[in-house]
Amino acid sequence: MRNRSSITIKELSTRLGLSTATVSRAFTPGARINDATRSRILAEAEALGFSPNSNARRLAQQRSGLIGLDCPGNFNILDNLFLVELARGIQAAASSSGYGLLLNTLPRDGGDVTLLREWVHGRVVDGVVLVLPPGFPMETLKILAGRDVPCVVIAQNDERATPLRRVTLDLEHGALAALRHLRLLGHRRIGFLSSNPPDSVHRAYTEFMKADNLFDSSLIAYTDASVASARNAMHQLLAVSDRPTAVFARNDVIALGALRAAREMGLGVPGDISVIGHDDIVLAGLTDPALTTVRVDTERLGRIATEMLLEAMQPNAANAEADQELKVHTELIVRDSTAPIARAVVTIHAGENVLA
Amino acid sequence: MRNRSSITIKELSTRLGLSTATVSRAFTPGARINDATRSRILAEAEALGFSPNSNARRLAQQRSGLIGLDCPGNFNILDNLFLVELARGIQAAASSSGYGLLLNTLPRDGGDVTLLREWVHGRVVDGVVLVLPPGFPMETLKILAGRDVPCVVIAQNDERATPLRRVTLDLEHGALAALRHLRLLGHRRIGFLSSNPPDSVHRAYTEFMKADNLFDSSLIAYTDASVASARNAMHQLLAVSDRPTAVFARNDVIALGALRAAREMGLGVPGDISVIGHDDIVLAGLTDPALTTVRVDTERLGRIATEMLLEAMQPNAANAEADQELKVHTELIVRDSTAPIARAVVTIHAGENVLA
DNA sequence: TTGTACGCGTTATCAA
DNA sequence: TTGATAACGCGTACAA
Numbered sequence: 001m002r003n004r005s006s007i008t009i010k011e012l013s014t015r016l017g018l019s020t021a022t023v024s025r026a027f028t029p030g031a032r033i034n035d036a037t038r039s040r041i042l043a044e045a046e047a048l049g050f051s052p053n054s055n056a057r058r059l060a061q062q063r064s065g066l067i068g069l070d071c072p073g074n075f076n077i078l079d080n081l082f083l084v085e086l087a088r089g090i091q092a093a094a095s096s097s098g099y100g101l102l103l104n105t106l107p108r109d110g111g112d113v114t115l116l117r118e119w120v121h122g123r124v125v126d127g128v129v130l131v132l133p134p135g136f137p138m139e140t141l142k143i144l145a146g147r148d149v150p151c152v153v154i155a156q157n158d159e160r161a162t163p164l165r166r167v168t169l170d171l172e173h174g175a176l177a178a179l180r181h182l183r184l185l186g187h188r189r190i191g192f193l194s195s196n197p198p199d200s201v202h203r204a205y206t207e208f209m210k211a212d213n214l215f216d217s218s219l220i221a222y223t224d225a226s227v228a229s230a231r232n233a234m235h236q237l238l239a240v241s242d243r244p245t246a247v248f249a250r251n252d253v254i255a256l257g258a259l260r261a262a263r264e265m266g267l268g269v270p271g272d273i274s275v276i277g278h279d280d281i282v283l284a285g286l287t288d289p290a291l292t293t294v295r296v297d298t299e300r301l302g303r304i305a306t307e308m309l310l311e312a313m314q315p316n317a318a319n320a321e322a323d324q325e326l327k328v329h330t331e332l333i334v335r336d337s338t339a340p341i342a343r344a345v346v347t348i349h350a351g352e353n354v355l356a
Numbered sequence: 357m358r359n360r361s362s363i364t365i366k367e368l369s370t371r372l373g374l375s376t377a378t379v380s381r382a383f384t385p386g387a388r389i390n391d392a393t394r395s396r397i398l399a400e401a402e403a404l405g406f407s408p409n410s411n412a413r414r415l416a417q418q419r420s421g422l423i424g425l426d427c428p429g430n431f432n433i434l435d436n437l438f439l440v441e442l443a444r445g446i447q448a449a450a451s452s453s454g455y456g457l458l459l460n461t462l463p464r465d466g467g468d469v470t471l472l473r474e475w476v477h478g479r480v481v482d483g484v485v486l487v488l489p490p491g492f493p494m495e496t497l498k499i500l501a502g503r504d505v506p507c508v509v510i511a512q513n514d515e516r517a518t519p520l521r522r523v524t525l526d527l528e529h530g531a532l533a534a535l536r537h538l539r540l541l542g543h544r545r546i547g548f549l550s551s552n553p554p555d556s557v558h559r560a561y562t563e564f565m566k567a568d569n570l571f572d573s574s575l576i577a578y579t580d581a582s583v584a585s586a587r588n589a590m591h592q593l594l595a596v597s598d599r600p601t602a603v604f605a606r607n608d609v610i611a612l613g614a615l616r617a618a619r620e621m622g623l624g625v626p627g628d629i630s631v632i633g634h635d636d637i638v639l640a641g642l643t644d645p646a647l648t649t650v651r652v653d654t655e656r657l658g659r660i661a662t663e664m665l666l667e668a669m670q671p672n673a674a675n676a677e678a679d680q681e682l683k684v685h686t687e688l689i690v691r692d693s694t695a696p697i698a699r700a701v702v703t704i705h706a707g708e709n710v711l712a
Numbered sequence: 713t714t715g716t717a718c719g720c721g722t723t724a725t726c727a728a
Numbered sequence: 729t730t731g732a733t734a735a736c737g738c739g740t741a742c743a744a
Contacts, residue, residue, distance in 0.1 A: 005504040006479060008737060019715045024739060034713060049499065051478035055420055056737030058411040059720050078444035088434035095461030100480075102458070105451030122407035123362060124456075143405065148361040227642055256642060283639055286583055286612060364721060375731045380723060390729060412721030415736050 007050045016044055027052050067094045067309065068125035070104040070116050072140070073133045077103045081281070082298055083131065086154070089302025090129055097310050099126070113140050120149045127309045129154065129302070150312035152305045156200065165312060167305040167326045174294035174330025175204040175248075178276045181292075181332055182246045183212070186341035187274065191219045191237045191244035193230060193254050201250060201278065219244055223254055230257025231264075238265055245273055245341050252277035252284045255291055259337070270339035280333055289336035301328045363406045372400055383408050423450045423665065424481035426460040426472050428496070429489045433459045437637070438654055439487065442510070445658025446485055453666050455482070469496050476505045483665045485510065485658070506668035508661045512556065521668060523661040523682045530650035530686025531560040531604075534632045537648075537688055538602045539568070542697035543630065547575045547593045547600035549586060549610050557606060557634065575600055579610055586613025587620075594621055601629055601697050608633035608640045611647055615693070626695035636689055645692035657684045 013023045018037070025031035026041035045051070058064050069077060069090055077083045091101045102125055104115050119125045120143060128144075128151045141164070144151050153166040182190050192205045209215035218240045223233035230249070234257060237244055249255035255277030259269055267273050269289055277284055277293035284291040304326055312322075369379045374393070381387040382397035401407070414420050425433060425446055433439045447457045458481060460471050475481045476499060484500075484507045497520070500507050509522040538546050548561045565571035574596045579589035586605070590613060593600055605611035611633030615625055623629050625645055633640055633649035640647040660682055668678075 005502060006477065010737075020738075021716080021740075022714055025714090028739080032713065037713085049473075049477055051474050053415075053737050054474075054478040054480045055411065055414040055418075056720090057478075057739075059409075059415045059722085060737080060739040062411075062720070064411055076444060076447065078440055078447060084434055084440050088432060091432065091434060091459065091461060100458050100461070102456050103447065105447060105456070117405075118407050118410075121362065121405055122410040122413075124410045146361060253642070260644060283642065286609070286639065288616060366721075376722080377724085377732080378730060380721095381730090384723080388729065393729085408723095409721050412736090413723075415738090416721080416723040418723095418736070 006053065007048050009050075009052060012041070012045060012048065012050055016041060024052070062123075063126050064124060065099055066102050066125045067099045067306065068102045068104070068116075068119045068128045069131070070113075070119070070128060071131040071133075072104075072112050072116070072136060074104075074131075076105070082296075085298035086131065086302040089299035089304075090306045091302075092299070093303045093306035093310070099310075113143065117143050120144060120147050123149070125149065127151065127313045129305050129309060131155075150309055152309040152312070154301065154305050163323055165308055165322060165324055167301060167308065167328060169296065169301060170327045170329040171200045171296075172204040174278075174296070174332055175201045176208060177330075177332040178248055178278075178292075178294050179205065179208045181334065181338065182248070182274060182276065185246070185274065185338060187244075187246040188212075188214055188341075189216075189219065189242060189244040189246070190214065191221070191247040193233050193237070193247060193249040193258060194220055194222050195225055195250040195254065196222055205248065223257070225251055225253050227253060227257040227260065230254040231261045232257075234258040234261035235265070238262070238267070246275070246338070247273065248276045249278060251279050252281045252291060252293055255293065255337075256283065256287060259287060259291075270337050272342055274338040274341075276338060284333075285335070287337075292335045292338040293333050294330050295333045296330050297328065304328060362409065363404050365406075365408060368397070368401060368404065368406055372397060380408070418479075419482050420480060421455055422458050422481045423455045423662070424458045424460070424472075424475045424484045425487070426469075426475070426484060427487040427489075428460075428468050428472070428492060430487075431461070438652075441654035442487065442658040445655035445660075446662045447658075448655075449659045449662035449666070455666075469499065473499050476500060476503050479505070481505065483507065483669045485661050485665060487511075506665055508665040508668070510657065510661050519679055521664055521678060521680055523657060523664065523684060525652065525657060526683045526685035527556045527652075528560040528685075530634075530652070530688055531557045532564060533688040534604055534634075534648075534650050535561065535564045537690065537694065538604070538630060538632065541602070541630065541694060543600075543602040544568075544570055544697075545572075545575065545598060545600040545602070546570065547577070547603040549589050549593070549603060549605040549614060550576055550578050551581055551606040551610065552578055561604065579613070581607055581609050583609060583613040583616065586610040587617045588613075590614040590617035591621070594618070594623070602631070602694070603629065604632045605634060607635050608637045608647060608649055611649070611693075612639065612643060615643060615647075626693050628698055630694040630697075632694060640689075641691070643693075648691045648694040649689050650686050651689045652686045653684065660684060 009020050009023050013020045022033065022037065023041055025033040026038045069087055071077055071083060074080060074083060077087060094101050119128065127149060130151055131154045151164060153164050155166060156169050179190065194202050206215065221233035221236045223229045237247060238261065247258055249258055255275055258275050262269050262273055269275055277291045280293045280295035284293045308326060365376050365379050369376045378389065378393065379397055381389040382394045425443055427433055427439060430436060430439060433443060443459065450457050475484065483505060486507055487510045507520060509520050511522060512525050535546065550558050562571065577589035577592045579585040593603060594617065603614050605614055611631055614631050618625050618629055625631055633647045636649045636651035640649045664682060
């Protein structure tokens with residue numbers, strides 16, 4: 001048997017000549033209790049180093065005071081900066097309502113949602129924020145059905161709709177803002193450095209360019225999310241006749257490769273060519289020139305999802321509106337890597353290539 | 357009263373014609389129970405979507421299954437990349453022993469260790485990893501005294517010793533490796549970009565240089581951790597007669613500023629001047645040239661601290677060795693920003709300045 | 713405003 | 729190997 005190093009509410013009550021009920025009330029916000037006795041109790045508790053045993057409390061209250069964050073397929077949330085930022089928002093919202101945050105971990109015995117099942121069926125958590133990767137099998141979520149544990153799903157907007165509370169990321173919003181920004185600067189030959197597989201940002205680009213009759217498939221190059229690969233892709237874009245005067249990269253690391261390739265070709269950024277990134281990672285503010293990019297307010301995404309969850313956890317509005325959806329959009333951050341189109345290049349568009 | 361959406365162990369037992377005790381045993385690893393009955397129970401549980409209520413379990417077992425990470429002064433752990441990496445290691449070690457991780461949050465009512473007190477006195481967690489900032493008042497830790505909640509402290513090695521289990525970071529190890537690396541490449545005029553306040557890395561530099569009779573206070577410049585400020589400091593270093601042929605920066609962001617200043621002065625890195633950073637942030641692998649730097653294996657730091665904690669949490673070895681200390685040292689990562697000293701500069705050392 | 717007494721769902725002890 | 733039952737420490741009707 002363990003060393004019982006902590007006082008219980010019972011000992012405290014006898015010591016004060018009160019009942020356990022009264023002592024309990026002293027720790028319950030809004031309970032009917034005389035102010036004087038409450039402070040007498042709290043003072044004694046303070047002196048003795050007493051706090052109500054949280055495990056007993058949780059059992060009696062039928063709630064754990066914990067919110068879970070689960071990302072099936074991502075064994076360790078903290079490995080992924082996107083998820084860290086998301087968790088930051090969730091943690092902020094949760095803690096300001098008195099909830100703790102629990103992160104998913106490697107399941108001990110294999111199954112991908114073993115932990116989630118334990119969380120929900122064992123009432124380890126009072127609510128769950130679920131980040132679903134593209135293509136996640138929805139049948140797996142049956143384990144949530146009929147339980148008293150609300151759940152909010154975070155997914156990108158290309159995911160097919162789910163009959164759950166969800167917050168989705170509207171990537172098109174920021175992408176279109178970036179493209180419009182370039183058009184306002186006079187650019188017409190706008191390249192796109194895509195990461196495989198093409199997603200809603202890519203689609204936004206395609207539709208935007210087509211709508212303006214500017215689409216040209218040779219303005220698109222594919223790369224993975226490494227500087228080296230992006231550099232190659234950028235060189236490829238710069239090699240086409242009538243080269244782009246601006247390039248939109250699917251993410252900031254790719255944009256960094258583009259910056260490097262441009263420098264290698266002797267092109268000044270933004271003087272000779274404009275570059276826009278995506279995601280606004282820390283790096284983006286540190287490049288030379290500082291990168292214009294599209295910011296994904298991931299922390300806000302997490303906060304909003306959590307607020308939605310907390311509301312669903314209210315005992316009254318329980319099952320009402322179990323199918324609402326919220327959108328969080330991305331936005332353009334203008335820094336120093338974009339500028340009006342250069343005069344010389346405008347000439348090119350007029351007919352002949354005066355460079356190289 | 358809440359909707360009781362979950363089955364209890366009692367219902368399950370009557371449904372199976374067994375006692376609650378037996379059903380409970382089915383979920384206890386290593387309990388004396390007939391294999392056949394166990395699988396019968398588990399099958400039925402699976403079918404009904406039953407998991408033992410964790411809150412009741414925690415109360416009966418007198419343990420929460422949670423480990424807490426507290427960093428007094430840092431309201432949000434996830435804001436700080438160092439702490440995130442640390443948490444990653446803690447999470448990994450904790451979860452592989454079946455523990456969950458709880459992060460500190462903004463205390464609701466002000467006090468700096470309010471939450472820690474609640475955690476320990478209320479037995480919210482079974483153990484605590486405590487990251488202490490320099491100068492943290494040790495008296496505050498009285499709240500841990502006499503409790504059955506073990507604690508491991510993580511601190512830098514300049515902290516005065518505490519009578520607690522602790523893991524400290526040996527920053528000198530990597531710093532000296534970096535300096536030796538430069539010496540082996542032939543450098544003698546080695547600059548140091550220090551961040552205020554001077555710490556053990558700074559001290560390691562000073563002692564190393566003095567031991568080799570190379571110390572010169574004009575080789576040291578102070579800067580805060582911004583690119584702009586570091587750039588200025590580097591220009592200052594480059595302006596001294598007999599300029600350094602290598603520079604050691606207190607962190608990678610500062611090193612980035614140094615890289616930029618060098619380029620502005622027309623100096624090639626590493627051809628004309630070598631640069632070493634510190635911390636090995638993601639950025640370090642993406643600069644041009646890729647940055648040689650000192651890596652702090654923060655994740656390992658967290659893992660080791662947690663393993664120490666888990667051992668202290670074993671019921672048997674409870675209070676034994678409550679004063680052990682472990683050291684985790686930093687190490688040099690050689691990339692492309694360091695090279696042997698250039699011939700021309702060697703000439704300078706011979707007597708006259710042929711540059712500028 | 714306070715006290716009594718029961719319930720929360722499991723685990724652990726002891727006997728069968 | 730199984731069953732009956734007492735903790736575990738606290739919240740909360742209900743009554744006073």
